[in-house]
Amino acid sequence: MAGSKKAVVLLSGGLDSATAMAMARAEGFEVYAMSFRYGQRHAVELECAAEQAAVAAKEHRVVEIDLRAFGGSALTADIDVPKHEHVEELSDEIPVTYVPARNTIFLSYALAWAEVLGANDIFIGVNALDYSGYPDCRPEFIEAYETMANLATVAGVKGEKLAIHTPLIDLTKAQIIQLGLDLGVDYAKTTSCYDPAPDGRSCGRCDSCLLRKKGFTENGIADPREYVV
Amino acid sequence: MAGSKKAVVLLSGGLDSATAMAMARAEGFEVYAMSFRYGQRHAVELECAAEQAAVAAKEHRVVEIDLRAFGGSALTADIDVPKHEHVEELSDEIPVTYVPARNTIFLSYALAWAEVLGANDIFIGVNALDYSGYPDCRPEFIEAYETMANLATVAGVKGEKLAIHTPLIDLTKAQIIQLGLDLGVDYAKTTSCYDPAPDGRSCGRCDSCLLRKKGFTENGIADPREYVV
Numbered sequence: 001m002a003g004s005k006k007a008v009v010l011l012s013g014g015l016d017s018a019t020a021m022a023m024a025r026a027e028g029f030e031v032y033a034m035s036f037r038y039g040q041r042h043a044v045e046l047e048c049a050a051e052q053a054a055v056a057a058k059e060h061r062v063v064e065i066d067l068r069a070f071g072g073s074a075l076t077a078d079i080d081v082p083k084h085e086h087v088e089e090l091s092d093e094i095p096v097t098y099v100p101a102r103n104t105i106f107l108s109y110a111l112a113w114a115e116v117l118g119a120n121d122i123f124i125g126v127n128a129l130d131y132s133g134y135p136d137c138r139p140e141f142i143e144a145y146e147t148m149a150n151l152a153t154v155a156g157v158k159g160e161k162l163a164i165h166t167p168l169i170d171l172t173k174a175q176i177i178q179l180g181l182d183l184g185v186d187y188a189k190t191t192s193c194y195d196p197a198p199d200g201r202s203c204g205r206c207d208s209c210l211l212r213k214k215g216f217t218e219n220g221i222a223d224p225r226e227y228v229v
Numbered sequence: 230m231a232g233s234k235k236a237v238v239l240l241s242g243g244l245d246s247a248t249a250m251a252m253a254r255a256e257g258f259e260v261y262a263m264s265f266r267y268g269q270r271h272a273v274e275l276e277c278a279a280e281q282a283a284v285a286a287k288e289h290r291v292v293e294i295d296l297r298a299f300g301g302s303a304l305t306a307d308i309d310v311p312k313h314e315h316v317e318e319l320s321d322e323i324p325v326t327y328v329p330a331r332n333t334i335f336l337s338y339a340l341a342w343a344e345v346l347g348a349n350d351i352f353i354g355v356n357a358l359d360y361s362g363y364p365d366c367r368p369e370f371i372e373a374y375e376t377m378a379n380l381a382t383v384a385g386v387k388g389e390k391l392a393i394h395t396p397l398i399d400l401t402k403a404q405i406i407q408l409g410l411d412l413g414v415d416y417a418k419t420t421s422c423y424d425p426a427p428d429g430r431s432c433g434r435c436d437s438c439l440l441r442k443k444g445f446t447e448n449g450i451a452d453p454r455e456y457v458v
Contacts, residue, residue, distance in 0.1 A: 066293060070345040101341035104381045108337045112330035116299040135386045144377035151370040152333045 004030035006119035007165070008110045009057070011035050013048035015190045015212055016168055019180035020125035021056050023167045026183055032117060033057035034110055038065045038102075044191055044200040051189040063109055070100055103136035107145055107164070114162065115153045123165045129172050142166050173215030181221070188224035197228050204229040233259035235348035236394070237339045238286070240264050242277035244419045244441060245397055248409035249354035250285050252396045255412055261346060262286035263339055267294045267328075273420055273429040280418040292338055299329055332365035336374055336393070343391065344382045351378075352394045358401050371395050402444030410450070417453035426457050433458040 007029035009021045024031050033053040035046055046062060053060035103126065110122045126137040135141060146164040150156040168176050180187065192212040193202035202209050204227035216223040236258035238250045253260050262282040264275055275291060282289035332355065339351045355366040364370060375393040379385040397405050409416065421441040422431035431438050433456035445452040 064293075064295060070341050100344040100383075101337055101381055104340055104378070105334070105337040108330055108334040111333055112299050115329040135383055136381045138380065141377065141380040144373070144380050148370070148373035148377045149333070151367065151373050152330055152365045154329075154364055157364045 004028060005121065006030050006032055006058075006114075006117050007121040007123055008032045008034055008114045008117065008119055009123040010106050010110055010125070011049045011053060011057070011060070012125070013045035013052065013190060014125070014192045014208075015173075015180070015187060015215075016125035016127055016176060016192075018048075018052045018125075018185050018187070018190045019176050019183070020123045020165075020167055021052065022180055022183040022185050024121075024123045024165070025056055029121060029123075031057040032113065032119065033060040034106075034113060035060065035062045036065055036106060036109070037062055038099075044193075044196050047200075048189050048191050052185075055186075061113070065105065065109075101136070103134075103141070104145070107149070111149050111152065111162070115155055118155075120155065120160055120162050121165060122162070123167065125168050126166050127168045127171065127173075127176070129170070139166070139169055142169070172218075173211055174218035177215045177219055177221070186224075191225060201226045201228050203227070233257060234350065235259050235261060235287075235343075235346050236350035236352055237261045237263055237343045237346065237348055238352040239335055239339055239354070240278045240282060240286075240289070241354070242274035242281065242419060243354070243421045243437075244402075244409070244416060244444075245354035245356055245405060247277075247281045247354075247414050247416070247419045248405050248412070249352045249394075249396055250281065251409055251412035251414050253350075253352045253394070254285055258350060258352075260286040261342065261348065262289040263335075263342060264289065264291045265294055265335060265338070266291055267331075273422075273425050276429075277418050277420050281414075284415075290342070294334065294338075330365070332363075332370070333374070336378075340378050340381065340391070344384060347384075349384065349389055349391050350394060351391070352396065354397050355395050356397045356400065356402075356405065358399070368395070368398055371398070401447075402440055403447035406444045406448055406450070415453075420454060430455045430457050432456070 007024050009024050009031050011017045011021055011033040012035065021031055021033060035049040037046060050060065107122065107124065114122055126142065128137060128139055142164050146162065149162050153162065156162060191202060192208045194206040194208050195203045197203065202225055213223060236253050238253050238260050240246045240250055240262040241264065250260055250262060264278040266275060279289065336351065336353065343351055355371065357366060357368055371393050378391050382391065385391060420431060421437045423435040423437050424432045426432065431454055442452060
């Protein structure tokens with residue numbers, strides 16, 4: 001990979017970011033994967049991230065951050081994760097699983113690493129369709145972040161252009177899965193669950209599980225992940 | 230202070246942020262001060278921040294973050310801090326004491342806390358004049374950050390306007406000091422040094438010490454901070 005352009009890829013261990021990483025590789029980037037241990041209940045994510053990075057990344061860093069210091073989310077605080085029987089029950093409201101400013105913080109660490117690496121490209125697997133209603137997954141947020149990032153760094157001052165790539169932004173979950181399968185992503189080694197069982201199996205009933213299952217069903221493919229229900 | 234508006238204030242322990250916090254208080258805000266332990270050599274900063282917060286803030290949080298994971302700065306890595314005899318020797322180049330994406334990361338944590346607190350105001354003591362040439366201290370960076378922040382959060386989606394206040398942005402160091410003295414800031418309990426002695430005294434020869442000393446000299450006032458030289 002000598003001479004390849006470097007890209008920092010935000011890697012959660014979920015289906016989306018694993019696919020985004022595969023797309024960065026397919027575009028010829030040398031991948032520097034970055035994950036976060038942020039007090040999430042579902043630490044099985046980080047095991048999946050490590051397994052994905054082992055096959056696709058030149059380097060993988062796990063940054064310790066303490067979002068719990070602020071509370072405010074069912075993913076990090078003592079609030080129950082909502083459960084449903086069917087995907088149609090998902091609400092239009094911004095859900096309690098929203099973590100305040102999470103993507104803003106994650107992108108800021110990615111920006112710092114990109115600057116040190118001399119990378120001008122950051123990949124994030126946000127998705128504006130099946131996106132659970134988080135404000136920091138919207139295209140207008142990403143565009144504003146990119147504008148800010150180009151004013152934040154020495155590279156930007158020197159006229160280099162940093163790009164935030166969102167290759168999944170307009171895709172349905174089913175399209176993302178199809179793309180990832182074409183690129184050889186092993187989805188058995190990804191988890192999307194907000195509230196996995198102690199043995200790591202996905203709950204099958206949180207918003208994220210329901211959206212994922214729907215994506216596999218629409219492709220007529222079995223989801224290789226193990227579920228409780 | 231019941232009924233006061235809340236503001237998150239980024240508090241480094243330096244002269245500028247102590248003054249910005251005093252100005253937030255003078256504007257009637259209830260102050261939530263946030264500092265960072267980020268592998269800086271000069272941990273005496275955090276003692277000063279705690280002393281400042283004790284008199285002016287409702288609450289003070291110190292967030293642990295590991296910027297050293299990325300290296301790249303004399304403030305956090307094994308690069309020598311440049312020393313000079315006179316302020317005129319300061320270079321126009323972006324200095325090696327620049328920390329990649331530091332203000333971007335700090336503001337992102339402030340944004341997360343503001344969202345949880347229900348605060349719509351963040352204060353940061355950046356300064357575009359005596360600012361050592363860091364890209365993330367420029368007004369255009371702050372404006373772009375504010376635009377992004379208003380797209381990042383649930384509060385923004387609901388139409389609340391988050392403001393990033395930079396009350397020092399156009400002031401000289403001498404003007405900042407004059408303002409702070411009028412507001413009762415105890416500058417003996419602030420430190421600006423990039424490379425303090427083991428006993429906490431300021432070196433007197435780094436860029437930041439030289440700019441600070443110049444500010445006091447221009448006011449015809451003695452700097453209450455102790456210096457090595």
